[in-house]
Each structure stands twice: as C-alpha cells, then as structure tokens.
Amino acid sequence: MSKMTTGRPSRVIRPPLRFTDGFEEEETPCEESVVEEESPSVTQGRSGRSNGAGGDAGTSRDRSRSPQHQERWKTEAEPDYGVPQKLRFNPRRTPGVQPPLNIGNPPPGEIFSxxxxxxALLLLCQNTNKYSAKNLEKGRRFHWKEIQPEEMTKFIGMLLYMSVLDLPKIRDFWRTQSIFSVPFPTTAITRDRFRAVLGNIHMSDPAQSEENDAKKGTDEYDHLHRVRPLMEMIQINCKSIYQPRQHIAVDERMVGTKARLGIKQYMKAKPTxxxxxxFVLAAANGYTLDFKLYTGKSKTATGKGLSFDVVDGLMDRGYLGSGYIVYTDNFYTSPLLYRHLSQEGFGACGTYRDRDLLFVKWMDTREVxxxxxxxxxYSGDTVQRWQKTGDGPHHHISIPRPTTVTEYNRYMGGVDTSDQMIGTNSVHRKTRRWPTTVFQHLVDxxxxxxFIIHKECASLQQVRPMTRQQFQEELAAHLLGVDNRSGLQKTSYHHLPVPTSDEQTKSKRATGGRRRCKLCQRSTAWQCEDCAVGLCLQPDRNCFRQYHCK
Structure with a gap:
C-alpha cells in the first residue's frame, strides 16, 4: 500500500481496514485516523504475509502493537520491500505483423484482403442471395441479380468511398443536375443496386436464423446468430495477422444504433x-486484437462477475502466450481477477473505485x-506541476509520480486510440437493421x-506512411477496381490481352500455342501481357476481366 502527494495541504481519511496481502482486507470497527500532509512527499508501504506488513492506522491490531512496531508511511527515498518479480515475456509468435504481410510494404488492398x-466474401454473397430471395417471396419490391464476390468487393469499396466523401444521405451520391453532384459513384454501381445490396446484406443462413428465432425465450436461443459467422471470421483474421507487444488493454466500445432490440445498452459516460x-482487447497502437459483443447475462457465466468473465475470455493464452500485461479501468479491477491473471502468467494494472482495495494512491489534481x-x-518518475508561492508568480515544481500511474497512462489508451481511429472516416450509416450496423463496424x-499494419510495415521499411485519409482513399479505389487519380478501370489501364502465340500461318492460328485458362482451366488463345497467364476472352466467359478485378 502506498500514498503519494503533490504537496497540496490535505486531510486524508484512511479507511478502517487492514490489508492482509495487498488485496484482501479485514474489517474492523469504523474508526477514522486523520493525517495532515503539509509538504510535497511520496509515502509508501506494502502489506502482505510475505513481508510481515500489518494494517492501516485505526485498526485494532495496530492499536495493540507497541509504538516501535507500528507501521508508518514511508517516503519515496526509502526502499520498497516486496517489489513484484519482473514478468518473463514469452509470446506465442514474434510480436508485430505476421507473414506474409511482414515482407516489404504491401498496398492497402492486399492488407485489407x-x-x-x-x-468472408463468399459467405456474405451466399447468405445475401438467400436473404434477398426470401424477401422477394414475401412480396417486397426490388430488382435483384445474384451478387458475386467481385461485386461484393465493390460494394465494400463504395462504403469506404462514402466514408471519405461524407454526404448527409446515401441518395446524395447519385444526385444529378446539381452543383453538388458527384460523378464517380454512377460509374461504379447504380444507386438502386447499392441500396438493394445494403438492404439485403446478411451474414448467416436465413433458414438457420428462422430456426434460432423459434427458440426465443429458451436457453438455446443465440442472440448473435445473425452476425456470428462473419464476426468470428474477422476475429480469427485479426488474431492471425498481428501479434501484440507486451502491453495491451481491455475496455468497452459503443457502436450507436437506434434499432429496437433487447441487447442495446446505455452508458452514461460514453459519447455514444x-x-x-x-468489450475490446487492443494493443497500445490501437490495433483491435479481439472483441465480444455483449448480449446480457451469459449462459456460460462462471459466477465470478461479468468483468472477470470478459477479461478472462479475451486474455487467450493459446493465442497470446504468457507474460503480457493487461491494463483495465475500475469496472474490471478486482482482487479475484488480478490473482487469476497472475496465476495464468499475466500481469495486470488498473484503476479502481472501491477505497477498500487501496494499493497505490496518488494525490494529484484529484485522487488517483x-x-x-x-x-x-515508485521508481523515480516525476511530473511537472504549476505552483504559486505566496504573492509570487507561478512556477514549475517536480512532483514524484508512482510507477503505476506512468505505465497506466502510457498503455491503457489502446482501446481509446482504436475508437478514435475507427471514428475517423467510419463507414457507419444509420439503419434500423442492427446486423447491418455490426457489418459496418466489422468493415471499420x-x-x-x-492502416495500423501499413504504418508498422512502413516503419520497418523506413519509409513515410500514408495518412489515414490517403490510405482509405487508396483502399477504396482498389476495391472499386479503379485508379485513384484517373478514375479509370485498372484493367484497361494496366493489363492488355494478347494472343498466346504470334503464329502467322492461318492454318495454325486456332491451335498453335494455346494455354490453359487460369480460372476455368479451358483452352484459350488469349493471355495477359503483364501477368503472363492464360485467360479466356469470350462473350459468355470473360475470365480476363474477372481475374483482374479479383
């Protein structure tokens, strides 16, 4: 246990509790011990069975001791007994970007893929086609043609395009005969087609969703059935592409929706x-490592509390390894959780709101x-603060700062950094269908x-990374299949079809030098000049275009 002050005179009322091992405490009669703090100081002390420390002032055991054996607050100059042993960092993989993205500086489209x-694209296409057929059977009026992965890629690209060029309503992107008209979207996808895909986007099999809906009110009902297939794919991909460094954080993230559903939550302190x-596990650089969508009381709850189950579920040792340090806020911090993490080979640090759990307390502008x-x-850290002496001017003074405060400020912001980056050029659009909201968030x-991987790769190559907007513009252009600067189709700009053979004899033109098509495996007399692969170029089988759009 420790207490550190900024030097401002204050009265600190110590709780009538005794800490037996740094986390657990024994209650005693409610008496208060008041301490006057008159000058800048750092006071510290540890309590625990290992070092024989006792309790706080005001406990019955303290009063029974002789004065020379009673505990006191120590200064920052005195040694801190019982310092925890340094964790051995043993990650499952080398921290950073994983192969094959760690080679060179891959373009935005390759990283996103x-x-x-x-x-994931095939899953979206299959379920969206099934869901649209179901809606047509119900009598809903819209024109539908089965969507393929190539067009689904363009649809996602258009969402990213809209996030950069932010207009109030979707239909504004297809306005005509106005000074506010945007010419490009019409060349990529029609308005009605875009709205049809957006209105029918589906991540699970509609037939299985109906079976799940019939189980409402029972223990077998899955609140997340409509979004789980794609969400689990994205979770796996997030883990496989990047291995975090030692410091990670757990926090909440709110994704706004006006849909009427039982799993919608209210958080007063959040902007949304x-x-x-x-619930999000993020690296210090803002990379989203894992996440869980909260649906209320869980059927698999351990009985140790929601905060315990959330952190325990996100801290996957099979993926992470051991020796990681997780930072949490006061919603998650508890003796039970921190002991469990320590037994699993993880370190933990976080704020708390229960004064009975006193471990390190620092009197700054407010109590921390x-x-x-x-x-x-305490390991010698200081922070600058303004102080006024008498009638003289304000001047800076150095105030001792606990090591936990320094480390918490440095690494806890991973989820907040992620939220800020996601909020920049987000594809989120208002919708009454909450699965569409989840889909948009997965794209974000x-x-x-x-983008975070791009920055790490650029750093390794010692080149200047793109800004977030430049990256998203390049990504949108790639997914839409156009050049970012000219708006022309990439296939007509970079790749040209040429014969597989330059045979001039008329009798041998049809068979000489024919190759197998890269996509359909049929015999073809055409190939790509740049790619040097055989590709069909027929009115009913345009493998050349399909190959390059992919």
Missing part, C-alpha cells in the same frame, strides 16, 4: 450513450487510485487494423 478474405456494447501486480510503487475494424 487478409481481413475480408475470399471465405445508446447502442451495441463491445490504482492496483497492480507487476509494478513497484478491418480498415483501421489494415
């Missing part, structure tokens, strides 16, 4: 007060209280994580 890969609540299983109380996570 590792999050929304071929399997009503919406879907995600933290718990930690891996930091010493993939785009933001892709």
């Amino acid at each position: 590792h999050f929304f890969d071929a399997a 007060k009503w919406g879907l609540k995600f 209280s933290l718990c930690s299983t891996i930091h010493p109380v 996570i993939a785009a933001t994580n892709s």
